[in-house]
Amino acid sequence: MINKIETPKTVAIYVHWPFCLSLCPYCDFNSHVRENINYMHWQSSLIKELKHYAKFTGKRIVKSIFFGGGTPSLMPPSIVDKIINEIEKLFYIDKNIEITLEANPTSAESYKFKEFSRAGINRVSLGVQALNDDALNFLGRNHSLLEAEKAIDIIGSTFARYSFDLIYNRPNQSIDMWVSELQKAIKMAKNHLSVYQLTIEPGTPFYLLLARGALKLPDEGTSASLYEITQEVLSDVGMDAYEISNHASYGEACRHNLVYWQYGDYIGIGPGAHGRITINGAIYATRQHRAPEIWLSRVEENGHATQTHQALDTNSIINEMIMMGLRVTEGIDEQNFLNRTGIKLKNAINGEVSKRLQEGGFIIHDSNKLLATFSGRQRLDSVISSLLNKANVY
Ligand SMILES: C[S@@+](CC[C@H](N)C(=O)[O-])C[C@H]1O[C@@H](n2cnc3c(N)ncnc32)[C@H](O)[C@@H]1O
Ligand code: SF4
Numbered sequence: 142m143i144n145k146i147e148t149p150k151t152v153a154i155y156v157h158w159p160f161c162l163s164l165c166p167y168c169d170f171n172s173h174v175r176e177n178i179n180y181m182h183w184q185s186s187l188i189k190e191l192k193h194y195a196k197f198t199g200k201r202i203v204k205s206i207f208f209g210g211g212t213p214s215l216m217p218p219s220i221v222d223k224i225i226n227e228i229e230k231l232f233y234i235d236k237n238i239e240i241t242l243e244a245n246p247t248s249a250e251s252y253k254f255k256e257f258s259r260a261g262i263n264r265v266s267l268g269v270q271a272l273n274d275d276a277l278n279f280l281g282r283n284h285s286l287l288e289a290e291k292a293i294d295i296i297g298s299t300f301a302r303y304s305f306d307l308i309y310n311r312p313n314q315s316i317d318m319w320v321s322e323l324q325k326a327i328k329m330a331k332n333h334l335s336v337y338q339l340t341i342e343p344g345t346p347f348y349l350l351l352a353r354g355a356l357k358l359p360d361e362g363t364s365a366s367l368y369e370i371t372q373e374v375l376s377d378v379g380m381d382a383y384e385i386s387n388h389a390s391y392g393e394a395c396r397h398n399l400v401y402w403q404y405g406d407y408i409g410i411g412p413g414a415h416g417r418i419t420i421n422g423a424i425y426a427t428r429q430h431r432a433p434e435i436w437l438s439r440v441e442e443n444g445h446a447t448q449t450h451q452a453l454d455t456n457s458i459i460n461e462m463i464m465m466g467l468r469v470t471e472g473i474d475e476q477n478f479l480n481r482t483g484i485k486l487k488n489a490i491n492g493e494v495s496k497r498l499q500e501g502g503f504i505i506h507d508s509n510k511l512l513a514t515f516s517g518r519q520r521l522d523s524v525i526s527s528l529l530n531k532a533n534v535y
Pocket of ligand 1: 210
């Protein structure tokens with residue numbers, strides 16, 4: 142039996158700023174380099190698109206806003222201020238709202254961070270990526286370790302909460318080298334770190350280098366050991382993984398990202414941004430035009446640059462919710478699953494497979510939750526595809 146899908150009272154808001162000073166050879170995010178940016182035009186267009194979606198969701202409670210990119214720390218703080226002001230007019234604001242800005246150490250001028258803080262930003266996620274200059278060079282970063290350290294000092298004294306990103310599984314990276322880098326990172330971190338395994342994305346310069354044999358990543362065994370040691374070292378200092386690549390002290394998880402993983406509603410504005418919005422028992426997947434110039438002209442013409450606006454069928458909702466939810470250490474809450482899909486978890490997954498995966502120690506499934514264990518999270522893609530192996534049931 143399929144129950145009604147509940148409409149959340151809350152909505153998170155993602156704002157995409159698609160520009161960077163230069164492009165990193167591993168990155169396939171929607172990022173572009175432009176010499177001239179008409180900031181006033183971008184400000185008014187982002188606000189137009191925000192108003193468009195606010196009409197669609199109605200006035201809900203906003204508990205988190207995330208300025209992502211690209212490099213949103215390159216935005217003039219006045220635009221960030223105007224967008225936050227507009228959100229305050231269009232929605233109810235939770236008194237503990239989390240407002241995150243992604244930043245690069247190159248654009249970390251102290252005066253700008255003070256202004257971002259005055260605009261309402263209360264959490265910064267800094268792209269440090271590596272803690273030595275050779276690795277930064279290899280990753281094509283246009284900042285040095287010293288700049289990154291200075292940026293962390295400034296951010297640490299300006300914001301109550303901050304995190305920084307590191308990329309590991311780099312060529313020739315030994316376990317010992319990574320452990321000492323991680324220990325250095327722990328000293329610089331406050332209570333949140335995002336540590337990503339380098340992945341080679343199609344279409345990136347690294348992809349071509351790998352195809353030509355000019356880039357060699359650690360073998361599978363070393364990659365697995367690097368992942369395991371990361372969990373161990375960070376757990377030892379009380380920063381367990383709350384998601385595959387995200388570690389935090391208790392209570393310091395990024396609340397905005399948890400909305401994605403727990404399948405809450407979110408609005409996405411700006412080029413390439415996507416959203417999930419529930420209206421009258423249907424969950425809509427939205428996506429904005431990806432190219433900055435097309436996005437601008439569509440907003441000019443229509444007040445928004447929506448390219449996809451599609452009600453998801455039950456199978457897609459189940460698949461998405463299981464794929465996202467098993468990334469999180471806490472797993473999927475049974476009641477939340479029922480509220481969002483209209484279906485009980487045990488009816489959505491393959492029971493036989495679930496039993497075998499439990500016996501193998503890859504998942505735990507009880508009456509309250511479904512979660513992937515440590516070894517399940519190490520082979521999450523195959524765990525998920527086996528669990529969902531239930532041909533077109535809804
Ligand atoms: C939107 S990007 C970065 C934002 C910001 N512009 C920066 O460079 O710091 C978010 C994070 O994803 C990670 N990332 C991007 N591409 C990656 C890849 N191919 N492999 C591993 N991590 C990646 C990086 O750590 C990056 O900081
Ligand atoms: S990693 Fe950051 S700075 Fe580099 S291209 Fe991607 S979004 Fe831009």
